[in-house]
Amino acid sequence: AQSVTQLDSQVPVFEEAPVELRCNYSSSVSVYLFWYVQYPNQGLQLLLKYLSGSTLVKGINGFEAEFNKSQTSFHLRKPSVHISDTAEYFCAVSEGGGFKTIFGAGTRLFVKA
């Protein structure tokens, strides 16, 4: 069965510093991978997705993620964060051809001035 582990529950970082939010998944078949962001009192917004093809995917707001099949990881990165990036970030996996999308527990990114 598929599962998602987000390795950090909270990540504090200073403004303009780089950040990496880590995500590992478990699945026995091919997968689709996603990162979502949730701002306070809002729903989840799709940041980026990996369906197939290039393992480096670029998303909105300057974020990117790299799919590593051998390490079953899909880490999210941004070279320089802003205060406005403070939010909760969710990694999600859906087994290729499947219907269920399973979410990780979330990582709270806190950007300090």
Added chain:
Amino acid sequence: DSGVTQTPKHLITATGQRVTLRCSPRSGDLSVYWYQQSLDQGLQFLIQYYNGEERAKGNILERFSAQQFPDLHSELNLSSLELGDSALYFCASAAADRPPLHFGNGTRLTVT
């Protein structure tokens, strides 16, 4: 704005009661998903409908039920409510029967 509409935004009710949450998917989307988000259990997948038919089931309690209507809107019915059912309930929609999902802003349910 994702285009997914959920009503009501907030709902306060008592234990033992029954409530109905409503979701209108994005225009053209055939799939509707329901998720429950709580502090202790995170984001839990409940159920998915595609073009009116149930497609996948997750951790949905027997006290909960859902349906998708011919106009593609969906309703999640929660009955015999318990304090532990207090949570944010999200609806998401997708163009076909697979992701990516587009989320509404949720319904915050408080059971007192």
